[in-house]
Amino acid sequence: MSILYPVLDDFLPDYKVKEDLLNILWEDDLECEIDLETGKIKVPRDTLLEVISKSYRQNNYQIGFGNYYAAQVAIGGVKKQESGILYPVYCFATLFYNRERDVITTDVHPEMR
Template identity: 35%
Template sequence: MHTAIEEALEKLLPTQQILDQLSEILADWGHEVSVGEEEERVHVAPDTKLELISKSALYTPYDLCFGTGFKVIVAIGGVVELDEKRSHIVPGICFITLWYNKDRKLITTDLSDTIL
């Protein structure tokens, strides 16, 4: 059962739209991402699992950082380890955070080994 918040977020920024956009981004990057402190280049096959981890709406009354908008976290390579007691998730390859403005236009992305 979905909550009203989940339904509203899905209506505003559909998960499939996010995953399709991420697939396009990965193709534009030549199906490679830079992972870790060493910026190691890792190949991401076109059929790699992309798994939504979180989607949130952000309200900022001041024009700080990215302002009002949306933040989405996706596990590239899917989730390979999950420990709900410690709130610990391990991605197959890495996490990507996608930042959208209030008009749902992608602003920027961040790659990370851990959830930002």
């Protein structure tokens, strides 16, 4: 096992990622409407949120967010896995974090990225 894994998981635990996503997409509502390239979908608040990846990205040039952390979540969970590609029940969300663990932005998308 890589030494980075426990450090990244301690820095950005699954429960924090899920809590942040709930607060961003659902706020206090029982369902949220997500506008995807393929159309709008409604997702209940009590749906499964499955964290599928976490990463740290270090950029040598000051582009975009600079250096940041990212966590990708399958909204509704993973319904199937085929040839190393995961397919969500609803869609994916990627949350981008700064070094203070504040969410910079969130991207919602139909495919795994």
